[in-house]
Amino acid sequence: MKKLLILFFVIYLSSTPKIDVLAQSSQDQELQLKSEAAALLDTETNAVLYAKNADQRMYPASLTKIATAIYAIDKGDLDSIVQVSANAVRQDGTRVYLEEGEQVPLKKLIQGMLINSGNDAAVAIAEHIDGSVEKFSENINQYLQTVIGVKNTHxxxxxxxxxxxxxxxxxxxxxxxNYAMKNPVFAEIFGTKELQWQGQSWQTQLYTHHLMLKGELPYPGITGGKTGYVTESKQTLATTVDNGNLKMTAVVLKSDLKKDKYDDTAMLFDYGTAHFQHASIKQGDIFKVDDKDFVPDHDLMITEEKDGxxxxxxxxGLLSIENKxxxxxxxxxxxxxxxxxxxELPKKQTKESSSSSPLVYSAGGFGLILIAFIAILFGAGRKFNRNL
Known part of the structure; x- marks a missing residue:
């Protein structure tokens, strides 16, 4: 199993200065993952903690809805009312059983799409934001490339x-x-375990399909998740966790069995918890290269291995955080x-430097002295004559 060196750019919180972050990973330790591809990232710093076939093109199934959700949250008005089309109602697979003409708030559709994986809700969202699925596809691909910075997705x-x-x-x-988790609305919905659904034709209690988030396969600190499956993609899973010291994001793709993707995710989180920790670089820290000084624009959180x-x-000025x-x-x-x-301040002028010529100054000074001496003699002479 060959690990990949990963290079990518990520946009940080919109409320904080933008940081260009590049990360790559190639661990000595091989994890016995059954999924064909996997990536484990630090949710906050975007450091790559583990990767297996992470740049291999694959089918995501319903993990697509993570991108649809954050795109809709960024571009849409969550309080706007969506009118459901016949095209949305006709969607195959998992649904929230929308009715043609039904009017639903955009945020509620995003909840139905992420929590219950509603394919009909996803299409209703796309048509509401961009007018059609075709236009949505064009716009979201541009959004993913220019706003989030991914290059291998269509x-x-x-x-x-x-x-x-x-x-x-x-x-x-x-x-x-990772980008989506920095949005509090997305993070809230992504971590919702159950939701009361009141639709025109369907009133029920929605439960997340993610078994670790739901608690059926307990793992401490799970904060969110999304499942996926179609025949061509096999089992897919995205999960976030907070172990109290580190927040991590795990994605596993193409597992043969549902159990495999959860086992692999737990293995990735165990690995991240055992090997990595946060550290900080202060704004005032200076890094010297030859005769140049480089500094961070603000305090930075970094991820490093626990053994140094x-x-x-x-x-x-590209700072690399490496293990030993x-x-x-x-x-x-x-x-x-x-x-x-x-x-350099200009030198203070003196009488000598301000004179046009030292010789002139000398002669002028001598002349003044001579005149003063003559005046003294003249005054003394007059006094002498009066005394006579």
Whole structure:
């Protein structure tokens, strides 16, 4: 099993300064994962903690709805009313049993889509935001590339029903989930275990399909999750956890059995908890390269291995956080600190320097002395004559 070196950019909280973060991972330890692809990221710093075939193009199934949800939250008005179309009602697979013409608040549809994986709700959202599924697909792909920064994803629909042109990677999905988790509305819905649903034709209690979040397969600290399955994608799963010291995001793709994806997720979280911790770099810290100084724009949280980390800065100010084996966990772009140039004050002028010529000054000074001496002699002479 060959691990990949991962390189990517991620956008941080909209309320904080933007940080360009690059991360890559290649652990010495092989985890015996049954899923074909997997990615484990630090949710807060975006450091890659583990990766298996993480850039391999795969089908996501309903994990697509993570992207649909954050796109709708970012672009739409959550209080706006969506009128459900016949096209939305006709969707196959899991639904919340919407009726044609039914009017539903956008936020409620996002809840039905994430918690109960409603394919009909996903299409209703797409048509409300962009007018059609086709236009939605065009716009969300641009959004994923330009706003979130993923490069290996192309979505043809909002719900993940199979399409050959509907694909992503474990790494891209983890990046998308990390971005989404920084939005409090998304994080709340993603972590909802149950919800009372009052629809036009369906009144029920919705329960999350994610067995770790639901508590049927207990794991401490689970904060959110989304399941997926279609024949072509097999079992897929996205999960977030907070162990009290570290928040992590795990994505596993193409597991043969439902149990496998949960076992793999638990194994990834165990690995992350055992090996990694947070540290900080202060705004005033200076990193020197040759005769250049580089500094962070603000205090930074970084992820490092518990047995130590090595910090290296290249000539362009790219800070790499490495483990003792030289494997890069995280990279952060620092800012060049321009040296302060001290201006030389002009020399204080003296009588000598202000005179046009030392010789002239000397002669002038001598003349004044001579005149004063003559005046003294003249005054003394007059006094002498009066005394006579």
């Amino acid at each position: 979505f043809a629909n909002p719900n993940g029903l199979f399409d050959e042109n509907h694909y992503t990677t474990a790494m891209d999905l983890a990046i998308i989930t 980390a090595v910090k290296k800065v290249d000539e362009n 084996s030289g494997q890069v966990l995280q990279q952060v772009q620092l800012t060049y600190k321009k040296p302060i140039v001290k201006k």
